[in-house]
Amino acid sequence: MSELTLREASRKPDLLAPGHRLCAGCAEPMVVRMILKAVRGPTIATTATGCLEVATTIFPYTAWNLPWIHNAFENAAATASGIEAAWRAMRRKGRGPLSKYETLDVVAFAGDGGTYDIGLQALSGALERGHDFTYVLIDNEAYMNTGIQRSGGTPYAAETTTSPAGSVIPGKREWKKPIEDIVIAHRIPYAATLSPAYPLDVLRKARRAFEADGPAFLHAIVPCSRGWRFPPEKTIMVSRLAVQTCVFPLWECWLEKGRPVYRLSAPSEAVAKRPESKKPVEEYLSIQGRFRHLFQPKRRDDIIKSIQEWVDERWMQLLEKAGLG
Numbered sequence: 001m002s003e004l005t006l007r008e009a010s011r012k013p014d015l016l017a018p019g020h021r022l023c024a025g026c027a028e029p030m031v032v033r034m035i036l037k038a039v040r041g042p043t044i045a046t047t048a049t050g051c052l053e054v055a056t057t058i059f060p061y062t063a064w065n066l067p068w069i070h071n072a073f074e075n076a077a078a079t080a081s082g083i084e085a086a087w088r089a090m091r092r093k094g095r096g097p098l099s100k101y102e103t104l105d106v107v108a109f110a111g112d113g114g115t116y117d118i119g120l121q122a123l124s125g126a127l128e129r130g131h132d133f134t135y136v137l138i139d140n141e142a143y144m145n146t147g148i149q150r151s152g153g154t155p156y157a158a159e160t161t162t163s164p165a166g167s168v169i170p171g172k173r174e175w176k177k178p179i180e181d182i183v184i185a186h187r188i189p190y191a192a193t194l195s196p197a198y199p200l201d202v203l204r205k206a207r208r209a210f211e212a213d214g215p216a217f218l219h220a221i222v223p224c225s226r227g228w229r230f231p232p233e234k235t236i237m238v239s240r241l242a243v244q245t246c247v248f249p250l251w252e253c254w255l256e257k258g259r260p261v262y263r264l265s266a267p268s269e270a271v272a273k274r275p276e277s278k279k280p281v282e283e284y285l286s287i288q289g290r291f292r293h294l295f296q297p298k299r300r301d302d303i304i305k306s307i308q309e310w311v312d313e314r315w316m317q318l319l320e321k322a323g324l325g
């Protein structure tokens with residue numbers, strides 16, 4: 001496995017160029033640029049419909065400095081499978097434009113709507129068939145480009161336009177879908193979580209994902225200033241708090257003798273070693289307008305408590321999986 005240093009990454013060109021139309025404070029271009037710094041050579045990316053796609057390809061311009069395919073909302077993983085299969089076929093036959101490449105990094109970017117909901121069957125199929133590609137879930141926890149509708153990745157109690165907080169419901173009534181458990185149940189060689197607040201961690205995990213022999217899954221938390229309702233300059237702070245509160249712990253998982261092995265990444269390992277440093281989930285919730293109704297006009301201690309319990313429970317499960325429980 002080759003380690004990628006910050007110095008090395010900083011010297012590589014940006015494959016997602018500046019000048020795109022993503023919102024000020026959006027975490028998506030940060031994560032995407034970091035991930036693309038970790039590619040090893042020839043690379044083809046595909047992007048499902050969503051914020052990243054609509055805002056980087058406003059005709060006649062493109063921000064993608066590499067071969068890139070737009071696919072429908074539902075089939076990022078199927079498109080990536082097709083690219084990888086075409087490359088293998090061309091190499092086998094010794095002809096075609098991709099036949100000269102000894103390695104090809106294929107990366108699919110999709111939102112939470114395109115992953116938890118509508119693209120899940122394409123993702124499951126591609127993982128089951130074992131295609132060698134990296135799937136990146138850029139999770140802004142709602143259908144953002146179409147106007148903040150709830151998705152299977154939206155957290156409990158968050159306000160969205162289709163889960164409005166009012167006297168009838170207190171925001172979304174379902175918990176976030178356990179997408180990582182679903183993906184890892186396919187026994188893929190590599191899965192990991194990423195936060196833009198920890199760039200070196202992103203670079204290293206992205207490189208491991210590209211080097212994995214088979215499908216790799218990267219789950220990035222990408223706070224959305226518009227939909228989560230916080231000032232654009234707070235993106236990194238929110239990304240960091242997600243990790244420090246264990247709402248979104250950082251870990252990676254690979255297979256040993258066919259079984260998944262989990263390892264906490266440094267920022268989450270630090271919390272595991274010093275449990276008193278684990279921040280209360282309220283710190284994360286209270287700086288986001290999508291949870292404002294939990295604090296005013298009346299504090300909803302009952303809901304804040306159940307969110308804390310849910311986070312604690314999932315954190316304990318993760319510690320057990322990582323052999324630290």
Ligand SMILES: Cc1ncc(C[n+]2csc(CCOP(=O)(O)OP(=O)(O)O)c2C)c(N)n1
Nearest residue numbers: 049050051073111112113114142143144145
């Ligand atoms: C089959 C289908 N249904 C609905 C749409 C409309 N649509 C396009 S993007 C989108 C939401 C995408 O949400 P997500 O994947 O979370 O990405 P984000 O916009 O948040 O980046 C929807 C509903 C579509 N293009 N295709």
